[in-house]
Amino acid sequence: MVKIMATFYFIKCLFFGPRLIKVYGCSERNALTYLPSGAEKLGDGFLKLMNWSIRLGIYTSPLVIWVLHKKNLLGYDGFHSLIRFTAICTFLCSISLAARAFGRFRNPHYVKFITHLEVAQNNYNSNTKKFLSQYDFDFSAWPVDYDAKEIPKDSDKPRRFVDQESKNRSITEIAKLLPCRILGYFVAHSIGIRLLYPGTIMQYFIEPNLIDGRSRLIEEHLGERHKLVTRDGNAIDCVSVDRRASPGYSNGDWLVICCEGNAGFYELGMIGTPLEAGYSVLGWNHPGFGGSSGTPFPRQDQYAVDIVLQFALNKLNFPAERIILYGWSIGGFSASWAAMNYPNVKAVMLDATFDHVLPLAANVMPASWNSIVTTTVKYNLNLNVAEQLIKYNGPVILLRRMRDEVIALEPGTLSTNRGNNLLIKLLKFRFPKIIDPTTVPVLRMWLNADKAERKEIMKKPEFTNCTCPKLFKQLEEKLKSYIEENSNSFPMLIGQNWTEKEKSQMTIFLASRYMMDFDGTHCTPLPVEMFRPPQEIGSESNFVQISDLKK
Known part of the structure; x- marks a missing residue:
């Protein structure tokens, strides 16, 4: 019975098994690229073409249906043509599967790979994985290393999700949004x-x-x-x-x-x-x-x-x-x-x-x-x-x-980089008494400036010595003192009753601490x-x- 099952698995892999890509460890961990025979290559190539065609047809299905309608192929005659086309494709796929199986059967690398794959799938452990790791192949056939079902109970606490959708909408508001939401679903x-x-x-x-x-x-x-x-x-x-x-x-x-x-x-x-x-x-x-x-x-x-x-x-x-x-x-x-x-x-x-x-x-x-x-x-x-x-x-x-050209609304323009907004939102939450309406303009001015422009900004009286190491050390000590007296959890309420200049200095210090620029x-x-x-x-x-x- 075991031999029959093994034979059945072997034949199944020849026809429908994963594609073998590389064989590792052939010569001091140098990989050997798997070279399929002509029969396997031809059969696999046609099957891949059919797979691509089906995917493309699904992605472009509205256009395909429109073209078929224009050519009057959605009626009785069109249905018969579709049946004939499907029969031809099925026949060609069958021939391709047979050619692929024949090519794999004659290739010793693939036959050895199937043997290791069968052993690993029947008994997957560190030893069998070691042998299976000698190959690079279609990932769909790789045995599972870790499943969410294995998560320990103490680690399986409810996960947090951010949900922007308002839970207080009236029925009228929901009805107005429904057509747009349906369209948005299909677009997404x-x-x-x-x-x-x-x-x-x-x-x-x-x-x-x-x-x-x-x-x-x-x-x-x-x-x-x-x-x-x-x-x-x-x-x-x-x-x-x-x-x-x-x-x-x-x-x-x-x-x-x-x-x-x-x-x-x-x-x-x-x-x-x-x-x-x-x-x-x-x-x-x-x-x-x-x-x-x-x-x-x-x-x-x-x-x-x-x-x-x-x-x-x-x-x-x-x-x-x-x-x-x-x-x-x-x-x-x-x-x-x-x-x-x-x-x-x-x-x-x-x-x-x-x-x-x-x-x-x-x-x-x-x-x-x-x-x-x-x-x-x-x-x-x-x-x-x-x-x-x-x-x-x-x-x-x-x-x-x-010079980010992707997350900047205007490619390469610092002032439109959305990383700026991420920093501002993070600092406003963490230091609400420092990053407030009086210092946000200071922060934006600092973020929008390149190195040369920042040097000019620092010449202004209100920013004198704002970036010198000595002042930064003093600001660091202020934060340490606050944490020692309170805690290091956020939001921190440090900055109450500070002057505008003190808050501006701390703002620039925090910006330099939380963001690093790369040219x-x-x-x-x-x-x-x-x-x-x-x-x-x-x-x-x-x-x-x-x-x-x-x-």
């Missing part, structure tokens, strides 16, 4: 989510680059791939590089969880900077990106980063106090949500991130579409980074790109020397300087 679930996350489409054109990037992480950095299953059933593709036991990495005891942008993948994205800085790293792909299933709607994305945190805590065994959340661009939404729900993480770093996605979405759409854009975003794509971030009490640093564009990789996690006020740095890392 068709083209809207793909415009917001273009990586869902780009990945089909850059697949070779993703494969090469994944190979580098596994071969050069000794990374390990994992499959995590979320609360809503999505499979999340992630990779970990654990350096705790590796000599020469002084920051290896710290785990950086990387939340990529709307066209970023762990294979090619921001993960390189913390790796170069010597940290342990956990990278993951948004739902619908790379090997991850699903679609990157807010709730799916939140469940995705949730299972990533649980995996880091319960499987990789990193304590929350040793975890740094690093979000780039739209990944700031994922990172800020995780920070809100895991308040004990060490720090949050947000790079080229906005306060809310609505101003950016409205900026690229015609003004006449404002109503539908607002409704679509509010009820379907509500990425409110600022409101989530203010619910985190720990250290935060915002990295702003001076680059949105997609320029962050230099490793700028990867400096923030510390709580009054604490000594627990992080090794980059220059001190052993090479």
